[in-house]
Amino acid sequence: MPQPAEQPDASPPDVLQLDPDHPEVARHRRECPVSRTASGIWFLADYAAVHEATAHMDLFVDGFRESGRPTPPEQRFIHEIREPEHSAMRRVIHAALAPSTLRWIPGHTHEAGTELLDKALAEDGPVDLVEAFADPVLIRVTARLFGVADDRMETWVRWAEGFARKKMVDRGKGLSDAATDVIGDIDAVIAGKRTDPGDDFISRMQRPVEGYALTDLQIRTQFVFFLVAATGTTTQLVANLVWQLCARPDVQSRVREDRTLVPALVEEVLRAESPDAVILRRTAEPVEVGGVTIPAGERVAFGLASANRDPAQFPDPGEFRLDRQHATRHMAFGFGPRICSGAPTARMIAAAAANVFLDKVADARLAPDYRFVNVTVPWAHSPETVDAVLTAAPA
Numbered sequence: 001m002p003q004p005a006e007q008p009d010a011s012p013p014d015v016l017q018l019d020p021d022h023p024e025v026a027r028h029r030r031e032c033p034v035s036r037t038a039s040g041i042w043f044l045a046d047y048a049a050v051h052e053a054t055a056h057m058d059l060f061v062d063g064f065r066e067s068g069r070p071t072p073p074e075q076r077f078i079h080e081i082r083e084p085e086h087s088a089m090r091r092v093i094h095a096a097l098a099p100s101t102l103r104w105i106p107g108h109t110h111e112a113g114t115e116l117l118d119k120a121l122a123e124d125g126p127v128d129l130v131e132a133f134a135d136p137v138l139i140r141v142t143a144r145l146f147g148v149a150d151d152r153m154e155t156w157v158r159w160a161e162g163f164a165r166k167k168m169v170d171r172g173k174g175l176s177d178a179a180t181d182v183i184g185d186i187d188a189v190i191a192g193k194r195t196d197p198g199d200d201f202i203s204r205m206q207r208p209v210e211g212y213a214l215t216d217l218q219i220r221t222q223f224v225f226f227l228v229a230a231t232g233t234t235t236q237l238v239a240n241l242v243w244q245l246c247a248r249p250d251v252q253s254r255v256r257e258d259r260t261l262v263p264a265l266v267e268e269v270l271r272a273e274s275p276d277a278v279i280l281r282r283t284a285e286p287v288e289v290g291g292v293t294i295p296a297g298e299r300v301a302f303g304l305a306s307a308n309r310d311p312a313q314f315p316d317p318g319e320f321r322l323d324r325q326h327a328t329r330h331m332a333f334g335f336g337p338r339i340c341s342g343a344p345t346a347r348m349i350a351a352a353a354a355n356v357f358l359d360k361v362a363d364a365r366l367a368p369d370y371r372f373v374n375v376t377v378p379w380a381h382s383p384e385t386v387d388a389v390l391t392a393a394p395a
């Protein structure tokens with residue numbers, strides 16, 4: 001595969017930086033859904049193009065690595081691994097995330113959320129719901145998921161956050177020389193679970209499935225992927241959810257009155273405010289998408305948020321609706337053979353977070369001077385803060 005001399009800063013520029021509702025992005029969806037942007041990155045703008053490309057994910061490889069430096073096989077993230085090994089690894093991850101192993105999530109989220117919201121409701125004036133709720137609730141839930149103490153999880157999450165917020169070039173270097181103290185600590189936890197397994201995701205990743213077993217180095221690699229690509233996105237989903245509840249009092253009262261609408265709320269937040277606005281990959285060989293051939297070695301941005309605003313798939317895409325047909329067909333988790341393995345887990349956490357929020361808070365509104373500022377992670381869409389005025393529900 002031809003390698004460019006140096007990977008430029010791939011923070012999504014030009015059309016890729018625009019809101020999916022922007023007229024220029026809408027024009028791309030209508031007129032040129034597969035195009036090479038001024039920055040040289042290809043942009044897949046409509047649902048059909050993203051859907052078609054995700055069916056052939058094996059033809060796309062990762063675009064985050066520092067180019068020219070080969071990655072040892074055991075240090076390839078799951079989305080960089082090609083078939084047949086990819087499917088074998090996916091089976092291990094799916095077994096480790098089987099629904100029967102996740103029954104504790106609603107109760108644990110409720111308990112952690114109650115404690116955090118009680119504290120937030122005791123404050124005078126507006127509260128930042130990202131700092132007070134979305135971020136710490138995810139630390140508590142993922143600590144239980146991975147079988148580590150909350151403070152250890154918090155240290156790892158802060159490291160992953162710093163990494164995700166780096167520019168692409170620095171991130172490439174960061175991958176090669178990843179923080180040795182954090183990696184050493186993760187290695188120690190993985191080794192400890194080998195001798196003394198618990199009822200957690202890391203311990204279950206150590207169990208072979210259909211004769212395929214992961215080494216501890218492979219588990220560390222995939223765990224770092226989860227820290228960077230899964231924990232942050234799930235926090236962002238919960239932040240987007242409480243932001244939308246505060247911004248849309250009508251939706252808030254409908255869901256409050258009828259909790260069977262919580263799953264529809266989660267799906268519509270995923271569609272309308274996708275935490276991963278784009279995913280970036282590089283073509284491993286020439287790929288035809290929407291009748292256009294993208295040459296080998298090109299960087300391609302899958303416009304997940306833009307696909308989710310495609311009126312051909314979602315009528316009145318700018319409207320926030322709780323009664324969409326085929327509500328789960330959005331692209332927030334990707335699609336096809338590499339669709340997010342953690343989607344059921346993320347949905348379960350988000351639904352539990354919505355329920356505890358509605359239980360504890362009788363009314364939540366954005367602070368009068370609130371302004372949306374996006375997190376500085378280049379591919380993400382989520383508020384840095386959600387400053388809200390809260391009214392406690394009666395005890």
Ligand code: HEM
Pocket residue numbers: 054057078079090093226229230231233234237275276279332333334335337338339340341342343345346
């Ligand atoms: C709201 C939260 C989440 C979002 C929006 C999200 C989104 C995504 C997206 C867009 C992909 C890429 C799909 C593709 O390449 O076509 C992906 C892949 C993946 N995600 Fe998630 N994710 C979330 C949470 C999680 C969680 C909680 C886990 C696990 C604990 C997880 C594990 C994975 C794995 C293993 C893959 C790679 C699948 C493969 O390449 O076969 N994700 N996710």
